[in-house]
Amino acid sequence: MDSLIIENLSKSFGSNRIIDSISFSVPQGSIFGFLGENGAGKTTTMKMILGLLKKDDGIIKVCGEEVYYGETKTNRFIGYLPDVPAFYGYMKPIEYLKLCGEITGMDGKILKRRIEELLNLVGLENNNKKIGGFSRGMKQRLGIAQSLLNEPKLLICDEPTSALDPVGRKEILDILLKIKGKSTVIFSTHILSDVEKICDSIAILHKGNIALSGEVEKLKQGKRKDVLSIEFTEQTDLNKFMMFEKILDYKEHINVEGKNVLISSNNIGKVQRYVLFELGKENILPAKIEILEPTLENLFMEVVK
Numbered sequence: 001m002d003s004l005i006i007e008n009l010s011k012s013f014g015s016n017r018i019i020d021s022i023s024f025s026v027p028q029g030s031i032f033g034f035l036g037e038n039g040a041g042k043t044t045t046m047k048m049i050l051g052l053l054k055k056d057d058g059i060i061k062v063c064g065e066e067v068y069y070g071e072t073k074t075n076r077f078i079g080y081l082p083d084v085p086a087f088y089g090y091m092k093p094i095e096y097l098k099l100c101g102e103i104t105g106m107d108g109k110i111l112k113r114r115i116e117e118l119l120n121l122v123g124l125e126n127n128n129k130k131i132g133g134f135s136r137g138m139k140q141r142l143g144i145a146q147s148l149l150n151e152p153k154l155l156i157c158d159e160p161t162s163a164l165d166p167v168g169r170k171e172i173l174d175i176l177l178k179i180k181g182k183s184t185v186i187f188s189t190h191i192l193s194d195v196e197k198i199c200d201s202i203a204i205l206h207k208g209n210i211a212l213s214g215e216v217e218k219l220k221q222g223k224r225k226d227v228l229s230i231e232f233t234e235q236t237d238l239n240k241f242m243m244f245e246k247i248l249d250y251k252e253h254i255n256v257e258g259k260n261v262l263i264s265s266n267n268i269g270k271v272q273r274y275v276l277f278e279l280g281k282e283n284i285l286p287a288k289i290e291i292l293e294p295t296l297e298n299l300f301m302e303v304v305k
């Protein structure tokens with residue numbers, strides 16, 4: 001079953017059509033990356049999923065139930081982490097989570113156990129400081145704990161890693177990986193390496209449309225075209241290389257960037273054997289030679305360029 005289904009969803013602000021009849025679905029238990037450049041409409045879409053923003057057209061279903069603007073019924077399935085979560089700075093994490101649980105009417109004993117579990121999950125179990133003194137990463141981790149209080153079936157995170165340093169980002173990604181399977185996770189971002197690390201599937205939002213969607217591995221395989229990268233130390237070596245007989249045949253598939261030559265081919269093994277043989281024959285020793293695999297970055301650049 002899909003935790004989220006979106007069919008022909010549209011939204012305009014005035015005459016500006018931000019979302020133009022998009023459709024995608026998110027399988028239960030998976031981690032889904034919702035990608036797009038700044039201003040692509042990711043937050044707008046998330047707000048419509050939460051019923052906080054009126055759609056112009058289309059259908060949104062969360063855990064099989066349709067979402068209606070202004071009704072929060074389907075939000076009982078959802079945990080939401082906004083891009084900049086707001087807290088009461090004078091509270092300690094445990095006090096804050098207790099307040100959140102009490103507001104939503106959680107049973108006292110269950111709430112106590114849940115707070116313990118969640119503070120452990122996000123690595124704040126021994127932290128007795130006031131939230132006001134927390135780093136951004138700690139606030140994001142507390143935000144995740146808060147959004148998981150009610151054991152949501154669907155966790156929606158709006159750019160949870162964008163403002164964090166590499167250590168903070170890794171901590172968040174590790175937490176999302178730990179809850180995978182228990183909750184379905186949707187997270188929006190433009191940091192493609194984060195997506196590559198943890199997402200099962202993605203959708204790329206571009207100019208109001210879903211420019212590309214599907215399982216990350218299948219998308220990469222479908223676009224498979226490997227690139228051989230040869231980095232030369234000397235310009236004279238590069239010039240000599242470019243005059244190799246067969247290299248002239250490949251010229252439509254060659255890019256030269258500084259002293260780096262990139263050759264793309266569907267039969268990269270054959271190209272590599274030829275290049276190594278010829279370089280050896282001419283006694284040219286490159287600084288580096290390697291096969292570059294297709295990356296999400298390449299896919300993204302292809303669809304948004």
Ligand SMILES: Nc1ncnc2c1ncn2[C@@H]1O[C@H](COP(=O)(O)OP(=O)(O)OP(=O)(O)O)[C@@H](O)[C@H]1O
Pocket residue numbers: 013018036037038039040041042043044045
């Ligand atoms: N209430 C609003 N009224 C008018 N325009 C809006 C409103 N909310 C968003 N927009 C516009 O809609 C577009 C999409 O905004 P949105 O915040 O959804 O993008 P995003 O993909 O989340 O971007 P970012 O990565 O920068 O957060 C932007 O051009 C934004 O200016």
